[in-house]
Amino acid sequence: MPPAIIDAHAHLDMPPFNRDRNEAIARAREAGVTAIINVGINLKSSEDAIVLAQTNRDVFAAVGFHPHEATSVNQRDIKKLADLARQARVVAIGEIGLDYYRNQSPHEAQHRALRWQLEVAADSGLPVVIHCRQSENDMVATLKKWASFTKPPDDGIRGVIHCFSGSLETARQYIDMGFYISLGAYIGYPTSTSSHRIINDIPMNRILIETDSPFLPPQSRRGQRNEPSYLPVTAATLASIKRAHLELVAQETTANARRVFRLP
Ligand SMILES: [Zn+2]
Secondary structure (H helix, E strand, O other): OOOOEEEEEEOOOOHHHOOOHHHHHHHHHHOOEEEEEEEOOOHHHHHHHHHHHHHOOOEEEEEOOOHHHHHHOOHHHHHHHHHHHOOOOEEEEEEEEEEOOOOOOOHHHHHHHHHHHHHHHHHHOOOEEEEEEOOHHHHHHHHHHHHHHOOOOOOOOOEEEOOOOOOHHHHHHHHHHOEEEEEOHHHHOHHHHHHHHHHHHOOHHHEEEOOOEOOOOOHHHOOOOOOHHHHHHHHHHHHHHHOOOHHHHHHHHHHHHHHHHOOO
């Protein structure tokens, strides 16, 4: 039996899985993936995520508007999002954030959508799943401000920084605010070797692993669709970076994911 692990971030609702969604979930289970957090990027995909979560015992949903979608997000959408957040099997608000790399929405619109959704998260008591690309300074500042204005949850857990690739200093600031750091298969890309020292210094009790399926496949499958059953590759990469036993990495990241998303 492969060790139990949790995929903290996947998009199984997306079209690349239309052909074999159920098979992909079954393959994940066989690979030891005991839970998958399926993350929404807009209203439709958030609704689809909820359906997936309510019909598959291993899937849980996050609901939110991706920064790429920020321009079109209005107050009515946010009201609908708040309704979705109350549905069964919804464990987080996300993915939300800032993306200055693709810049598919103006920064002002991205900040507005992020602010509104952080309010939804605070009201609902759910953790957030943060997307941050080339926008670290603004993200840290925004989250600090948010954290200072909102009552922290009893367990102090604010959410997850998805697809983290920042500096150690940034990671520490996130962790101090109550965030967990989620890492994907990109940590095994040849171009990521320089980040291994940073990853090694991030405490194991704050790390999650994710696939971001269908994106960012492991190095051996570059150019192909990623899927949750490939998550063991990332667990193994993390174990080698940390010079730790795979079983320990599996145990710790699983316990962390259960804690952040308050899984049953
Ligand atoms: Zn994502």
